[in-house]
Amino acid sequence: PYVYLRQVFKExxxxxxxxxxxALLPWNLNADSLKAA
Incomplete structure (x- = not known):
């Protein structure tokens, strides 16, 4: 959850x-894009 929230608050x-x-909703982000962030 932390990585997802960090990405959302950044974008x-x-x-x-x-x-x-x-596009920032959880079901529209994939794990690979979160790991790269």
Missing amino acids: LPAAQTLAQIE
């Missing part, structure tokens, strides 16, 4: 559209 301020916000 959420820059999200400008609903699609960008929805």
Whole structure:
């Protein structure tokens, strides 16, 4: 959960559209993208 939340809090301020916000939902992120962050 920590890695996911860190990623969301890093990217959420820059999200400008609903699609960008929805891309940050847990079921839209994969484990590989979280490990690389």
